[in-house]
Amino acid sequence: MPTLALPGGTSPSLGRAIVAAVIAKKPASPWNVVILSRSSRIPTWLQAIDPQSTHTTIRTVDYLSVESLAAALHDVHAVISVTSAIDGTQAEIQINLLHAALRAGCKRFAPSQWGFGPKGWENVPTLRWGSQGIWNECTKHKCEIECANFNHGSFMNYLGHGIYPSPPKSESDEATTLIQLRKGEGYMPGVDEACQGLQRQGPLADRPGAFLIGLKNGIAELPIKDDGQWPRITMTSLRDVGRWVTASLDLPEWEESMSMAGDTLTMGELLAHAEAITKKKFKVIVVKQEDIEKRLAGLAQDDFMGQMWAEFNLAYIRDIEDEVVLRPVLNDMCPEVKPMGVREYMEKFWNIE
Incomplete structure (x- = not known):
């Protein structure tokens, strides 16, 4: 079974939305989910929907260590980050995740740049704290790994x-x-x-x-x-974001801007x-x-x-x-x-x- 890595996936917002959508997908999703986290604690919502840890595994990592991240990604096909580091390390974490995904041989990577479309990350100053240098780094390695941004608006x-x-x-x-x-x-x-x-x-x-x-x-x-x-x-809505991300896992190709519109x-x-x-x-x-x-x-x-x-x-x-x-890219790709x-x-x- 292919494996999705979800850095920050214990969060009650985007993490929960994506994990819950993978588990709830009918017919059953072929994907397992590896959640990367600083803590091994299993949130209550995850205990409820995956009580036997059949579909999910939590792996503790040091987000500031490429070696730690690469070890956690050794069997992963796609990495979709939902981290939200407010201590000033958000951009560094995304670049570390990209380099770790490359080292581990992952095929797909999406940094944690949720929200407005690509022009928003350029035009809105308060969004730049979590985006500086990330997409440029992704572009450098586009021949080695397929990269995309998931955008959902507000x-x-x-x-x-x-x-x-x-x-x-x-x-x-x-x-x-x-x-x-x-x-x-x-x-x-x-x-x-x-x-x-x-x-x-x-x-x-x-x-x-x-x-x-x-x-x-x-x-x-x-x-x-x-x-x-x-x-x-x-x-x-957050739950629809989760459903679209889940549907996108089975697409043969990603576009660079995977925008969706509820x-x-x-x-x-x-x-x-x-x-x-x-x-x-x-x-x-x-x-x-x-x-x-x-x-x-x-x-x-x-x-x-x-x-x-x-x-x-x-x-x-x-x-x-x-x-x-936003242009409804995923709406069209995943009707x-x-x-x-x-x-x-x-x-x-x-x-x-």
Whole structure:
């Protein structure tokens, strides 16, 4: 059986989405998953969906050692990184993984550059911390290993934070939690299934961790172009990202930009869906480029998240293809994956809530 290595794969967001999709694939996926991690601890969601470790193995590694990584990749066909090192080593880790994959004879490699398209990694300053030099290094070795970037736009799951602005504390015991996770193929009902491990980092004023739209409190902060037109946005749910990545494993060839799109719509359509589903008239703050630039200039040098959200809004206003608006490459290559659209997402989780 071929083996996928997933550095950072114990994460409750992208790691869980990909592992759960591989295990849940029908008919059964031929792929085994090796999860690379600094720790051997098995997360509860993984215990639930692979209790006997039939499909997955965790191998502890030192991400700053090519030798350690190469030893862990000795039997691996494809390496797809989902690491998120916030200590300044993210780019170094990706290059180390590439060199280790080359040394181990792996056939495919995808660095951890999830999110906007390739132009986003060039145009958005706060994204460069995790991308410097990586793709240039991949290009140098394109005759030795097939490399690709997986891009999904913005996570649809930020809308979930706006549905559940104050997530309830879990009172379930471990046995009940495992049963619920197993039934949900790795996800608990309610807030976990809606947010899918995405951290509450969004900047909306009521501080639920949502971005752009807060359904529960009926608020929105939306960028608009100088000509008064609403810009577009591509949004994809984490679970659909996992399904597309899983489907891509069996493709005979990868493209360099493996973009996917759960839904592409305008900010105005996003607002219209929210108001229609909640039956509320939202309090909307409309922000223009000038407003965002002033906000950005006033932020402290160490306010990374504030800078990131401001720069994201500027990117939305630019409305550029291959930046925040993605070509549906994987949609076309893997038509068996039927993604959830924004309205469907809102309807599903708002009705549950």
